[in-house]
Amino acid sequence: MTATKVTDGQVVSMQYTLRVDGKVVDSSEGGDPLEYLHGAANIIPGLEREMEGMAVGESKTVVVSAADGYGEVNEEAFIEAPVSEFPEDMPLKPGVEMELTGPEGEPMYARIESVEGDVVTLNMNHPLAGAELHFDVKVVGMRDATEEEMDHGHAHGGHEH
Numbered sequence: 001m002t003a004t005k006v007t008d009g010q011v012v013s014m015q016y017t018l019r020v021d022g023k024v025v026d027s028s029e030g031g032d033p034l035e036y037l038h039g040a041a042n043i044i045p046g047l048e049r050e051m052e053g054m055a056v057g058e059s060k061t062v063v064v065s066a067a068d069g070y071g072e073v074n075e076e077a078f079i080e081a082p083v084s085e086f087p088e089d090m091p092l093k094p095g096v097e098m099e100l101t102g103p104e105g106e107p108m109y110a111r112i113e114s115v116e117g118d119v120v121t122l123n124m125n126h127p128l129a130g131a132e133l134h135f136d137v138k139v140v141g142m143r144d145a146t147e148e149e150m151d152h153g154h155a156h157g158g159h160e161h
């Protein structure tokens with residue numbers, strides 16, 4: 001039996017546009033819809049909760065608080081480093097993004113918050129931390145997840161494993 005409303009175990013196809021402060025920061029428009037497995041924390045919690053019960057063809061505007069989105073800004077995620085630790089050809093100014101290597105060799109994203117004298121302050125927060133998120137969403141399709149997708153905890157859109 002195929003569900004007619006978004007519920008756990010459904011692979012949901014959705015079109016979405018995300019705005020922060022009225023500015024579009026992400027959108028599926030002009031591309032393929034986003035496919036996700038409902039109930040598996042594939043999307044941010046505040047949005048997943050609002051998707052519950054939606055029908056195919058239904059549209060909705062969802063406002064998600066920072067706490068239910070990418071989290072509040074963590075003051076401990078700002079770190080200072082001397083200018084001399086950065087590559088010479090890197091422009092050191094606020095907003096510049098970079099990928100660093102964490103203690104376990106994992107990639108960590110950071111952007112420059114400020115540069116004062118020879119001290120660079122890096123912000124390791126998610127770029128959307130602290131932001132209220134405005135989503136325009138439309139459910140464009142829905143199907144039962146396969147057993148494999150349930151095992152993996154995500155939807156298989158053809159380019160995943």
Ligand code: ZN
Nearest residue numbers: 152154160161
């Ligand atoms: Zn998989």
